[in-house]
Amino acid sequence: MFTGIVQTQATVAQLNDRVNFRQLTVKVAPEYLAQVTLGASIAINGCCLTVVAFTEDTVSFDIIDETLRLTNLSRLAVGDTVNFERSLKVGDEMGGHYVSGHIHGLGSIVKREQSADNLALWIEFPAQFQAYVLPKGFISVNGASLTVGQVESNRFSLHLIPETLRLTNLEQAKMVNLEFDQQTMTIVETVERVLANR
Template sequence: MFTGIVQGTAEVVAIEEKQNFRTHILRLSAELLPGIELGASIAHNGCCLTVTRVDGDLVSFDLMQETLRVTNLGQLKVGDRVNVERAARFGDEIGGHSMSGHIIALAEVLEVIDTPNNRTVWFRLPAEYARYVFTKGYIGIDGCSLTIGEVKGDAFCVHLIPETLQRTNLAWRKAGDAINIEIDPQTQAIVDTVERVMAQRGQG
């Protein structure tokens, strides 16, 4: 489980390519390294990945075909930086919202609006997921737990403070970029349940 409070960004220092398979090697900062072991879960841009090798501050992760298809991790190049969060532990403060690290879709950045000390970013979701997005609801964007500011059809925006921009890769996202999205699982469960009940009542 993750909380959506990104702990920083990490550089992709090497990529090993195989058929429908990749290994990413990241250089993690000193504060993220303590206690990392093989099999540990670390989120990259919100996608839960498993540690497969540790060599000092270089940590490796395998990405299978489905991960490459569903997320933006297959678009990464050496030198790119990803949002990183270690898995939550019992007793940790949950400053964001509960997240699974399972990416449900990619959203396109439509527009970035900068004003003094603030940034507003508009995204477009695939239409089938728009019903899960509500003003003031939670959403995971490249692993960041954020509050939805406004919704217009299949588009929505979030408002970013300087701390978020300093800590995450949202500082350099631009129109046309593909962003990993995790829908709030509680919202999804409620919407799906209500739709199913309403459909059953309509049939009755």
């Protein structure tokens, strides 16, 4: 479980590709790997991955076919930056919203609107998820817990403050991992099921 508060950016240091498999190694400042253990969960671009190896300043993960299909981790190249968040611990401050790290699909950044103090992004997403995207609702984008701005059909806007841009890779991103809010999904699907049975 994660908060959606990205802690830092890591850099893709190595990729080892086989059929329907990729081992990803990222380099990150050592303080973000303090007390890391094999089997620990870390969100990379919002995707919950399991630590399979680590050094003082690198950490490796195995990524298999379903994750490669659903996420932008299949598109990474050496030198790219990724959003990095360690898993939530009991007693941690909950600054974002509960994020599972289970990506529902990809979104495409189709428009950028830069103003003096913020950046607005418009993201197009798969139409089957329209019911779960609501103005002022939560969404996780590349692992960052964000508030939806406007919604137009299967597009929504985000308004990003400079601190979010500093900590995340959203300013340069093109395809982003999307995790829709699980509470919203549960409510919508329950209501739809009840209405369908009437």
